[in-house]
Amino acid sequence: MSAKLRETADELADVLWREHTVYRDRTGCVVIRGEHVERWISLSTGAGRDEVLLRAGRILDGGTTAPARTEAVASLSAGTTALAAVCRRLLAETAPGPSRPARPSARRDRRNRRPRRSASGRGRHTGLVSWLVVACVAGLIGLYVAGRTGVL
Known part of the structure; x- marks a missing residue:
């Protein structure tokens, strides 16, 4: 099967690209590299006897x-x-997508940025409940220390 795979890869490479390199990688797949188009195709044995798994990448x-x-x-x-x-078809799907629009300059970005808000919409300020929890924990620590020192 590996000889058939190599033969098929050689024929396929001639059909796809004028400039190509065909080699076997360490997993046993046959790889066709098209350096000028910055793409590669690999052929490996598929699930069935007559099937081949084709993979494409950049x-x-x-x-x-x-x-x-x-x-x-x-x-x-x-x-x-x-x-x-x-x-x-696989090679067409590996083509890079449209490039993202250029980012505005950092200077303009800083001027127009709104202050970040938390999920609750109140900003980054600590709420009353949080302060009460902090005060209770501080009070408990104070009572523990006072009990250990004999002040109480």
Whole structure:
């Protein structure tokens, strides 16, 4: 099965990209790297005898690979063109999303920021109940210390 997987990966790589590298990783998967498109595809044996698990991900700066973003199961008997169609769909899903709008400058951000409020909506001030709890705890500590020293 591993020879068939390697052969299929070589054919698939030729269909997908002109520039590619095909290798076997330490888990036994066959990986196709397209450095110029910053994407990778891996093929590994699937659950069934004729099935292959296809996974796709991005190649990060410096050449390291990011974890797989998408995966699909396909049949090896479907042919190279059908596998290429599945791979193209997976590769399209790994494309980065639209970039976020630029953040306003920190100076403008500080000027227009409202003070943060707590979930209760009263701000960060300590409430009356909290002060009563603190006073009771302080009183209990005072009584304990006074009892130990013999003042009472």
